[in-house]
Amino acid sequence: MSDYVPPTVLPREVLERPEMQAALSQHDFGTVFLLARREAGISYSRIAAACDIKPERVGTLARGRGRITTFEKIALIADVFRIPGHMVGLAARAWEAAAAEADDDMRRREFLKVSVSAAAGAGLAAGLPEPVHLAAGRRLGADAPEQLRQRTARLRGLDEILGGGDTYRVYLDEYQRTRATVRHAVCTEPVRRGLLSVLAEQAQQAGWAAFDGGRHAEARGLYEASHKAAGEAGDAGLAGNALAFLAYQALGSDRQAAIEIAARSCATAGPDAAPGVRALLFERLAWAYAVAGNAALAESSLETARTALDEAAGTPQPDWSAWVDSTELAIMTGRCWTELRRPLRAVPVLEKALEAYDDRHARDKALYMSWLADSYLAAGEVEQAAAVTGRALDLSAGVASVRPRQRLEPVLRQLGGHRTLPMVAELLEKALA
Structure with missing residues (x-):
């Protein structure tokens, strides 16, 4: 599904220590591991898990016995610790x-x-x-x-x-x-x-x-x-969108009312609304149905949104609805399948869409990754869920929005049942910090 390797980042001040730079230049990774534990508090078990090395060998290397010489392993260690390539003789x-x-x-x-x-x-x-x-x-x-x-x-x-x-x-x-x-x-x-x-x-x-x-x-x-x-x-499109916002907000307290308001938003805008507007309103109706557990009506609404979006191609749309494109609709599709507990459908759609999603949109990407993490958990892929959750936490750091953390909290609670895994334990520590 994904080959994302969670970094065990060495702080810059540790990387800049003379003894660390000397060890890196000589590919003396035993000393690197020793300094990582002593100066950055990174346990040998975490190093072993992240670098795909047996725990006992990490300790042996740290005692000065043995060397790591293969290009693949050197590159992996550099990526895990976030060591710039030039410090270990690699390209950037x-x-x-x-x-x-x-x-x-x-x-x-x-x-x-x-x-x-x-x-x-x-x-x-x-x-x-x-x-x-x-x-x-x-x-x-x-x-x-x-x-x-x-x-x-x-x-x-x-x-x-x-x-x-x-x-x-x-x-x-x-x-x-x-x-x-x-x-x-x-x-x-x-x-x-x-x-x-x-x-x-x-x-x-x-x-x-x-x-x-x-x-x-x-x-x-x-x-x-x-x-x-x-x-x-007399702006039916904007009137419909106002109702769609109200429906989205109502989902947390009254799902049936939210569905009714979302359906009214589509009817208010009407069939003559700009295609992009209809795509936006019907994808929000699909979301209301998905949260309520109605798979058939969610899928039908998504199909209506796709048809409208196809009509919108190359035609002027209101600026307030122009952000809805094929990527956004794919993400909404993945979100709906996640809510409907269909991870085998949700994961491929979300992974593909998020590959093209710019990190500059940090809040939205973090939010969307929370649904991907949720689906990984539903599929039993705990490590993948932890990796994606950690990435979402990093993206949302410093963004003045309450929603990413609210969405990630249930995922973190579920991951709490797997804290014996080093990767999950590290993530939970990060979340607490």
Whole structure:
């Protein structure tokens, strides 16, 4: 299913010690193991499990008896300990480029957090779009809704990198500013409806950030406000999407009500909605059915979503639904099969989709990996479940979203029954830390 090797990472300060560098240059891995235990607290049993070496041989090597000389084993040890290739006479390892990119992503995320924090309430910060100034009391032109919609689309990009805990205030301020504009606008009726449509879109954006940050009451209020504004605007697609958000939120408390709301969201948008919108709403209906345990209706809804997505190819779609593509639909399919306890169907779909999923979308990838880990456990693949869970924990570290950890907690509890496995014990220690 996967050949992922969980790293037993040596801290940089340990790698930079003169005796460690000397041992690495001479391929003296016995000394490397000795220093790993003494300086980094990595037990010989963990080293043995990660490097595929018998525990007794690790101890023998650490006592200065014997050598490791095969290229394959040297490369494996370098990958497990995250030792750069040049330190052991190898070309740069594949993970080195990924690690550098991850560092860049983390720095980018931290930069955006600072920018977003500075932008809250003002709408101004490096890397963020300029606010749209619509003077109160002045007649608004026909282009006013489109100006606001373009800014809203650009701000939506923050959600691809940051969690709701970071973006909520910015999105809420945008919504409140537009709401004040609508209240005092001097404009034609078509312009007013356009402004209400943007308002509905912004309320959904703020509601999603609230939900992601654990502010469930605020999220519900914003979704309801969005539904009302979309109805006044005559925007059936956005009205349907507001209901889909409400259904998604209701799944945790009333599954039957969630199904009914999700079905109403599809009916509200109607058959004339943009194909991408229909794909989005029907995949969310499929999710509601899957959580409720109805495999037949979940699969039927997924098929409807696929048909709609095929129609969407090459045609303009609303920006708020444009993120739904074949990869996202595949992930939703895998999530549904996981909830329906069909791991043999879920695992291949999720593995293939996640291979193409960029680590920069750390929150979403961590969330999706939680379903993959869940399916591995259902299939009895405990080590694979632990490896994927560890990766998900790494990805979600520092992301201001409550959802990855909430999704991973049940997986970690199940893994607790396998703590005698060194790999699982290490993961549980990491999770506690």
